[in-house]
Amino acid sequence: MGIPTTAMLLLLVVVEVIGMMGMASASYRVGDLVPMSRMGQYHAMRTNWHDILGHHCPIFGVNREVLLPIPKPTGYTGADAYKISFQVGREKFFIPWLLVINRKSPEIPMIDIHLRFSGSDIHGVTAKVVNMPRQYVDSHEDLLKEFWDPEHWPKRILVRYFWFSFNSCNVNLHPAVLTR
Numbered sequence: 001m002g003i004p005t006t007a008m009l010l011l012l013v014v015v016e017v018i019g020m021m022g023m024a025s026a027s028y029r030v031g032d033l034v035p036m037s038r039m040g041q042y043h044a045m046r047t048n049w050h051d052i053l054g055h056h057c058p059i060f061g062v063n064r065e066v067l068l069p070i071p072k073p074t075g076y077t078g079a080d081a082y083k084i085s086f087q088v089g090r091e092k093f094f095i096p097w098l099l100v101i102n103r104k105s106p107e108i109p110m111i112d113i114h115l116r117f118s119g120s121d122i123h124g125v126t127a128k129v130v131n132m133p134r135q136y137v138d139s140h141e142d143l144l145k146e147f148w149d150p151e152h153w154p155k156r157i158l159v160r161y162f163w164f165s166f167n168s169c170n171v172n173l174h175p176a177v178l179t180r
Contacts, residue, residue, distance in 0.1 A: 027120035030061035034115075034122070037087045041097060042073035043080045049087065058088065058115060058161040060122075065160045067143075068111075070100065072153035078102065086127065088115070093125040100129060100157055107131035108147050110158045118166055132158060 028034065036057045037049040056066045073082060082101035087094055100109050110132040116124040136158065137144055146152045 028060040028117075028122070029120060032060045034058040034060050034089050036089075038068075039085045040070070040073055041083045041085070042076060045074065047073070056159070058113065058163075061117065061163050061165075063160075063162050065158060067156040068159045069154040069156055072155075078150050086113075088113075088125045089122045091122060093122065095125060095127045098127060098129050101155065103129070105131065108137060108144060108158075110136070110160065112160050112162065114162050114164060116164050116166060123166075 033054050034057055036052045038052055039049050040047045052068070056068050058064070070082075070084065076082070080102065081099050083097040083099050085095060085097050095113070098111060100111070103109060108131070109129045111127055112130055113125065113127040115122060132140075132143075140158070143156060143158070147155055
């Protein structure tokens, strides 16, 4: 009877250690690359998930801008809209479809991605497509020409990553604990 109990205890310890390792792998430090994947949709056809190269990914806790290349979809004619979706982080936060090409807008699109974090964990990700501000267009004239040229691929989309820190514990939750 003593051997199965010892084996069971050892098994529980191993399971707990593996679980703790999994929790540690989901946390980040400022400056860590946050993995990201993208999927494209054109004319009701979707690509598989593709990992985004590190220099286009968000960096934990660092606001930055990148030019993300968007490959030409199979069968592209320019008649339909082209959408992309993202998965962010090891936690796989999902960003739903963003319309980036054929938006019925004369402006160049830009993607703003907002990442919420507390401590070393990401707690949420949102994104939206906005028109590129005039100052960006003026400083990226090559982008303007490339984006509207139907023969030039891959298209490059400016992505801005904004990090927002918040306190995950409510300091006003138990005021009676702080007073005598």
